[in-house]
Amino acid sequence: MPYITSVERMGMQRGLEQGIQQGIQQGIQQGVQQGVQQGVQQGQAEMVLRVLNRRFGMISADLTASICGLPSPHLPILLDVALSAEALPEVAAVVTTLIANTDKVNPSPM
Template identity: 50%
Template sequence: MHGHQVELVLYVSDAFLIANEIQLRPDRRMAARLRAYAALAEERYELLVYPVVVNILPPAPRVEIAASYHSECQGLVAHQDFKVINLWQEDVNLVFERHLTTLLPFVPVLKGGQDEAVLSRAVTLLRADEAISGLEPLLAFFASFVLESEVVRRIMRWDMAVLRESPWYAEILQEGIEQGREQGREQGIEQGREQGQMEMLLHILRRRFGPLPPDLVARIGDLRLDQLGQVVDVALEAPTLAVVKAFVATLAANGPIESALK
């Protein structure tokens, strides 16, 4: 997984392949990207390709969900249709009825998955399967988008520290560390950790609230490593971006941490 999308090419039969892209939210560049994947797969494997895009969360305001790619240049036309699967429109009961255990981490974002009893059932099944029990942080991550943080904690006995154990967090943090090492070992690692923490924070904020005001990004860039960790926790829980901005302002002023949450 790189950034926000995952690309897969699956062999189905001698008749065709499936070119599959999974993305957190619909992205306007996806249509051109999926067209390129389909063309490359068809050329490489000499089989027909069935392109599919899976959207995990609804799009940001004013972002349309494309179902095809179309372009015209000097009278020449390029067109590519693809299948779109929006998880929030898929019935959560199918996961349990068909024993689709690999979809358990996505239960919170499926249609009907916001119910506490449903989430509890998903957590129980996930923990009972050793092959996928390590995906519990992913389930908690998606649950935080649709349920109050206290509900998530009560059902999962989970806190925000679990996020820091996730593969995506570790990947972003490691990229920051590698950049820091180029600037000097001890100092570089510290700078790298700050960079990784900041990238994770900005990623979460943009996915939850959309484009960020430049002044907020600048203030976040001035925070220390320990402060960035505190803002990550708040970013996952805050109902609005205004709460996050108030919390960051409080940290910058060295005021009481709790005051911004009231």
């Protein structure tokens, strides 16, 4: 085993500490970003649900869960549908289509 000088040991320790600090910073940034994205998605879903409740009355728990499970990019589309739909089944059909398209783009891991 090669001899490691105290200077080398200090350099290795400093490098390790910097690596740990960078890892912590990246973890915090990722956590904040994910939190913001989830907050945006939840806010968009709540807006769609509010519009649907105003226009059509109480909606089913299944439809509510499906809407809350949609990714954020689909929710503005659904909001437009919620504002212009003649009846709730029209909205439910669009939700089903969006879910099917989401599954094709982002297949769930098995």
